[in-house]
Amino acid sequence: MHLPALLLILLIAFTVALIAVFVIRPQTTATTAGKIAAFLGFFAFPLLCVGMGFSSQMDNSKSTRFCLSCHIMEPYGKSLRIDDPGHLPASHFQNHRVPPDQACYTCQTSYAMFGGLKAKLGGLRHMYVYYLGTPPKPEEIKLYEPYNNRECLHCHVGARSFEEGVVHTADPAVMAEIKSNKLSCVSSGCHETVHDVAKLGEQKFWKEPADANSSDH
């Protein structure tokens, strides 16, 4: 357990104990010290617990393990282990071009103002559909809007492999079109194979070494 989570559990335990004192002996609140302690126990600490808990949960919601906890996402998790460098998410995941423990969030958030918030709201919508609605089949899941090159360029712009890439520099117009999002990175003929979950049965899979330290998924 991480230290912040341990601290939170300790705070929760302390708050429960403090509240229990007032539940068992409510007359304790008669004194000034009792009133202050009651205010802390009934108001300040519970709100602090929820605030810290919310922060911890939001942090956890970025994890690959969190995203793959819904069955509908399992094929997408499997596609990260396809043994083919032509598969964009697989090559990013396996080569740590994205943090393996936050692989989904790193690419699915938008790197614009309120991008993280927008991604979280999208996640809440997914949970609503998953638990209370009619979830689609994994292969029928579509993005709300076309994938924006901004998300790729957030990491790749300035990188030598991108800026000096043979295809990227073959025509000076290409680079300008990529950077202005006129030519999509995932367009046909470029990096087009993304989460091809419909054809998972035809793929070979990479087996992660047992001693790899990317075990958070």
Added chain:
Amino acid sequence: MQTPRTTEGRLKVVGLILICALIVEALSFLGHGAFAFMIFSAVAAVLVSVGVLPYLLTLVRKDHEAR
């Protein structure tokens, strides 16, 4: 169930609600998936709100009664 009329009775009810909320919150940290998040936000956070608001109301009422 009758609504407790005394401040002490109200505090007991509020305390029990908050204890339940905090226990649920602690349990939600055992899971790491979307279900744990749902339990935290839909049960624990709501119960804390349900507990804290009556406590504040109790304070206001107590102050009002004292006058």
